[in-house]
Amino acid sequence: MTGGQIFALVCIVGFPVWALIGTYLAWKQVRRRKIAEASVKAMEEKYASIVSEEAELQRLRDVANSVSQDISNLRSSYNEKKAIFDRLVKEVAIFDEKLAFAEMGVYEPHFDYTDSEQYKQAILDNRETQKRMVSNKSAAVARTEWTVSGSKAKGQTMNNRNVKLALRAFNNECDAAVANVRWNNANAMEKRIVNARQQIDNLNATNDIHITDEYLRQKLVELQLTHEYREKLKAEREERAEMARAAREEQKFLRDMERAEEEEDRYQRLLEKARSDASKAAADQIGAYNEKIQLLEKDLADAHAKFERAQAMAEKTRSGYVYIISNIGSFGEEVVKIGLTRRLDPADRVRELGDASVPFVFDTHAIIYSDDAPALERALHNEFQKTRINAQNFRKEFFRVSIDEVEQAVGRLAPGAPFFKDVEAQEYRETLARRNAMLAAVEPPELLAFPEAI
Incomplete structure (x- = not known):
């Protein structure tokens, strides 16, 4: 077969292949164009609501401004509600002793009378002053002269009755506060009296009747005097008990x-x-x-x-023994008692303190004889005043301080006095050992060997 024949044969056979390839390429191009058109159509449908970029940007800005305004409104509303909540908490605290003590703190005395009789007389004088104010009509005043049915006399009678009602309501509130005042609600009771006056004045605003500031002050003074009188009575009872103990x-x-x-x-x-x-x-x-x-x-x-x-x-009435003792089983570590006794055998006092009122006996660290025992005791107390456990009752002579610090103070204030640092705590340590032995007898051996498995 000649070369021309071969070429002709190839052309005849290859024509369908090239036709198929051309058809495939044309189909692929058409498919690609349809996919692109579908994608464009989907995008157009998705963003059909957007007229222009500027309009969409403005819409987004409006949404952001709306959200920002909502947040601002929420914050403002929260602040308002928080203020109302805080006010209600304070008002509730007036009637709740635990909240009152937490919210209003410790009562500070206003008077410095030396004994309860002076407080009692001051209370009587205060009540006489209140009676005079009621009699001369300076406890509560009606600032408007009303006319009832054209009669000023009837209007005055109405004012007098309303004043009596206001005073009766206010006095009842004050009497209840005075009767229930205690160490942990004294400040709250003062607030209660002030609030009672404010509420009664608000109820009488239409009649223009008001309780005077001076009468309110006298009621607050009565409350304070009564509270401090009761506290003074309690302190005097404790002093008498201490004197009786000293006499014994x-x-x-x-x-x-x-x-x-x-x-x-x-x-x-x-x-x-x-x-x-x-x-x-x-x-x-x-x-x-x-x-x-x-x-x-x-x-x-x-x-x-x-x-x-x-x-x-x-x-020598001032001579005696200053003792320093501890009890880790009863009060924990770094708690000492610094006291004074004039007994011939000071150890009797230590044994007395370790009686059935505490779980364990005391350990004695020092018993120091002094010709002026009260001065030595007072010097040691002043040395550790900031660590005093009971800062209200100084007859409770316990201090949270280490044995080393006490030893240093004794070395300065009573040179040469013997001091024992050891804390024996025999009963306490034996109790711990016994308890540990009981636990060891109860716990499974594998748990005792591998405590991390618990």
């Missing part, structure tokens, strides 16, 4: 002195008898009698020293 301690101290004197006399008689018997004893018994006489002489010397110490303390 003094009587016990005198009895200890008498017992010391009796003990000295007894040893003196025994010693004289032993010497008399020794003078009559045989030679082989002299050694035993001499030994007995030496023991009696030592006991007599101790008894004499004890009596002289008791007698000296009786003559």
Whole structure:
């Protein structure tokens, strides 16, 4: 076959292939154009509401401004509601003792009378002043002269009745506040009286009747005097109890002195008898009698020293012992009590403090004798005044301070006084050991070996 024939054959066979390729390319182009048209149509449908870019931007700005205004309105509304809430909390606190104490704080005294009788007389004088104000019509005033049915007299009668009603309502509120005032609501009761006056004046605004500022002040003074009078009575009761305790301690101290004197006399008689018997004893018994006489002489010397110490303390009313004790089982670590006793044996006072009123006995760190024990006690108290646990009642002599700090203070204020830093706490530690042993007996062995598995 010649070359021309071959070429002709290829052309004949290849024509359908090229036709198919051309058809495929044309179909693909048409499909691509349809997809593009569909996409454009979808975009047009999606953003059909947008007339122009400027209009859409303005719409978005309007939406943003609306949201910003809504936020501003919410904040303003929140602030208004928060102010109302705070006001209601304060009003509720006036009638709730726990809230009152938390919201209004501790009452500060307004008067400095020395005893309850002065407070009592001041209360009587205050009530007489209130009666005079009511009598001369200066407790509440009607500022408008009304005319009823053309009669000023009837209008005055109406004013007088309304004034009496206002005063009766106000006095009842004040009497209730005075009757219920206590240490934790005194400030709230003052607010209650002020609010009662305001509410009664608001109710009488139409009649133009008002409770005077001076009458309100007298009622507040009555409340304050009554509260402080009751607190003074309580303090005086505590003082009398402390004086009675001191008197009992003094009587016990005198009895200890008498017992010391009796003990000295007894040893003196025994010693004289032993010497008399020794003078009559045989030679082989002299050694035993001499030994007995030496023991009696030592006991007599101790008894004499004890009596002289008791007698000296009786003559020096300011002499005594300052003790420093702790009780970690009852009060925890770094809590000490610094007190004073005039007992002949100061350890009696420590044992008395560790009686059934506390779970464990006290550990003694120092017992310091001083010719001016109250001054030494006061100096130690001042040293740790900021750490006093009960800042209201100074007869509660507990301080939150470390043993090292107390030792340093004792070294400065009472040089040479013995001080023991060890905290034995025997009963407390034995209790812990017993409790741990009981837990170990109850817990499964694997839990004790691997506590992290609990």
